[in-house]
Amino acid sequence: MPDAELTSALEAIRTGAYVVDEQGRILAVNSCAENMLGRAAGDLIGHDAHDLLHRGPQGQPLPATRCSMRQAFHAGLPAQGSDVHFVRADGSLVRISWVLTPYALHDGGAGTLVVFHDERTPSGEQRPGQGTEPLGELERLALLAETTTRLTSTLDVDEALRRLVSLVVPRLADWAVIDLITERDEVWRTAVVHAEGDTLVHREDLQGPMPPVPEQSPMPLSRALRGVASALAGPETYRRDPDSGIAVEQRRLFDATGIHSAAITPIRSTREVLGALTLGRAEKPGDFTVADLPLLEDIARRAGLALDNARLYQRQRKVAETMQNHLLPQMPQVPELQMTVRYLPAPDASQVGGDWYDAFALSDGATALVIGDVVGHDLEAAAGMAQLRNMLRAYAWGHQEPPSRIVERLDEAVMPITDVAMATVILARIARTGDGRWQLSWSNAGHPPPLLVTHDGLTHYLTDGHGLLLGTGVRTPRRDATIVLPPDCTLLLYTDGLIEAPGRTLDDGLEALRQHAAALAHRPLQSFTDQLLARVQPPGHDDVALLAVRTPPRGSVAPAQCR
Template sequence: MAGLEQMTPHSRPQSETAPAAALTGALEAIGTGAYVVDPEGRIIAVNSRAEELLARPTEELLGRDAHDLLHRDAHGQRLPRTQCSMRQAFHTGRPAQGEADYFARGDGSVLPISWLITPYDIGGGSGTLVVFHTSDHAQKAGRQPGSAATPLSQLERLALLAETTTQLTSTLDVDEALRRLVTLVVPRLADWAVVDLITERDEVWRALVVHADGDTLVQLEDLQGPMPPIPEQSPMPLSKALRGVASAVAGPETYQREPDSGIAVEQRRLFDATGIHSAAIAPIRSTREVLGALTLGRAGHPGKFTTADLPLIEDIARRAGLALDNARLYERQRKVAETMQNHLLPQMPQVPGLQMTVRYLPAPDASQVGGDWYDAFSLSDGATALAVGDVVGHDLEAAAGMAQVRNMLRAYAWALREPPSRIVDRLDEAVMHITEVAMATMILARIEETDHGHWMLSWTNAGHPPPLLISHDGLARYLTDGHGLLLGTGSGRGRTDASVLLPPGSTLVLYTDGLIEEPGHTLDEGLSRLRRHAAALAHRPLASFTDQLLRRVRPAANDDDVALLALRTPGRT
């Protein structure tokens, strides 16, 4: 939203950003006029119903200060900011509503309105949702949303559904989606929320039992956990909801009769332990299947749920179902990608005298898993090959391309008793003609023991971040020689080799750019961070060195996978 926040009052975006488009989509689900303003009060998203009511196109609304453009008195005169009740409520940052106010329409007329405003997540920042309709439909003034003791007005229901859509569709983590769901409904609709989920093995798991303790939400973990199987014929409310049959209201008396299933026993235990005197239970469905059930319970106030409350709770549960289904599909994709990547990465050879360790960390986003790799293998002349690389792209195709490049590299390195540069030249030519890989970076090195018991490293670098060499005393330097173009350019220029005698007890680190690249920071900053921490960790055992290096250096905002190979030579005897 940064771009929108920087607009001048009369400017408009050239094209709608993805977050703004998502906001607009959420607002369209509201059955009356709605718009969202940024922290400065400028309109950043609007629905078509608001355009119609205000007789103004979206282009005339976006980027404008909502107060200056719309807020008027009954005679159409501009309201001083100090006299505008909506503006004052906006600055408090809390939900509020009012009636008998007026908006200026595009045709010069004045529109009597009732309104509700509430804080609203705008994707990485805070905004305010404004819901309004003509005052013919005004609800009783003075109610404050957020209290389960007072029935929600139609405006409040619409605002809650819009907020539910935005909150739940903006995460692909199941646990986070459940946390947001509970925060939305407790204590606004109830003081207890219970979520039962059907796992992919058709088992029922009570994922959350949460209640409001003042402003704090508290989990009752002893009521959470595995549940009995879903009975096929039970008419009890939760059993029917878990089968996707219907939603219902229930109370303690519903489960006082002889239980017909294990689930009924658990429901009786829930009512007894929580003191819930009234509950509404709705299925959580996706477009493909039933995912579970949402139970809202009231214990702290006398109001009971009625069948009139069920449509709203069903709408919320339906939105939760779509969000949970998306999150599950995402996690399934991520697991497939990680499993594929881990199976493609090789086991390290045992080289007498050398210590070696490797690490692979997948990207936080499943769609980013793919192209980073490492390798080490014995050569036909007794030396050991080391490689690390990155196939351009972040998906399963990149992972498949990585496997092709790595396997061809192994074949060439074993068959050709030539320097690394010649092997990579041959690989580059093959990649361009017999694979779908567009571009890739890599380092190929060979390490072998000399006649004097030292270790010699020779390498060539195809557009990859340089290796880092750290002495036993903590002196760290990058090996910048032997650098050439990345694979796939078709330049035909020959590559060069470089070599260095590794000091006793020294550590060599080969890595991919996910370790050092961070949005908003230069590559030199990342390289400096890596060198500084590697030098400080030089005395650690190699496994500890590697783990701590990843923990300290990998950027928190990293959106790429990381492959790392660390090697240590024997110390002085």
């Protein structure tokens, strides 16, 4: 099936264009290419571009070893050429000029963008959607297409800025400067980057806070930061007496970098001015001209849309994380027990979720420990999580009953009282025994089993006391399990985001958790928790809630079945 997002991006290119995957198969094609080749998209998608299109001057099949486009494709570097023949659906040949460049696919894969122009078009004749631009225009269109796909495929502001810099340096300039306007209307020189060969070097000494934007200054950067216009600049532009603090900083920039020619343009979103992009040439020969500004403005316009989307996404994430953190409780102080918690939202989710942890004192002096997960990753899941947490607290406090009976009460109430479809939960109670040790009793409703880790690195998954998840409507007796915890051990309660990831089995995830927990057993509890998350957590597939409890180092009673 054609990729709708890719196809939409290619339609902005006013000449023939298609994208191939790492094997050279066509993934998407625009309508200009369809018209030039006399082939519908369905006859192109999925085919090897070389085998289908590339021919010799007399229409004969062209070996890949003699095809300049194919060789450039395998090199994986930007390239251009001419006098290549494509075969149309009717068997006629089209002699083309072409530009080829790596193209980042939205799913993270690597592709290649091919932009081509029919060299045989008679003077003055135009095909639908194509102008009579020279080869330089093809390069411009290829750069804009690459800019669009690379910047829109990330929702991280810093990553978008890194990609923007790598697109323009050293291709258009040897210096790139990005000034952004913060949410408090302050200006921050976010990036000053210089190309030294193939390496991009950040000049952090030139980055940092900038003076405020003057309201009337005619200087190029000040006008760009007000969204007025693009402009050219050079060292002489800022030799005159400065009219603002920004002009002083610009003089310092030109003096420090040796830039002899610069082009400056606003970075705008659909709603506001976000900053300014400056491209500078120091070692690179030639000066920017007015003819260069439209390309720079096109790049900055695409950058503005991408940055605005990334900022909105991060703002939503911040609100969501704040909501989630307020929903999650503070941990009680239990004498002699250490306790720590962590909550990590999935990086690819912009909403709160249903994972939660809890710990609270019970009416008989014991301490309740809870870990749970409401199905879903949205506000409804978060609301359901809050309902279940509060109900569980009330049942556990008001009824001095085993955990299994409290979980039964909660399950009975889920369907008639809450909006929760399904959820998993572990309710445990930890209390001191008469001989000074710590005893854990628990009941598990469909949740991943707790992990017990001794100070010496022995591990044991607590698989007893397991039953159905909440919300199934099936009423079966739930079971309790009890264990006396060894001294200086760590009990780990966690949600499935810690062990599940596409491409690996649940057993693989549990084994990885066990191995890393054993290796970290000697660490202080805070360090144990942080390092465990850093080593084990799958990259961004699900939320993770984690509750870790450590008993005091007394005695030496080893648990059964540890290994």
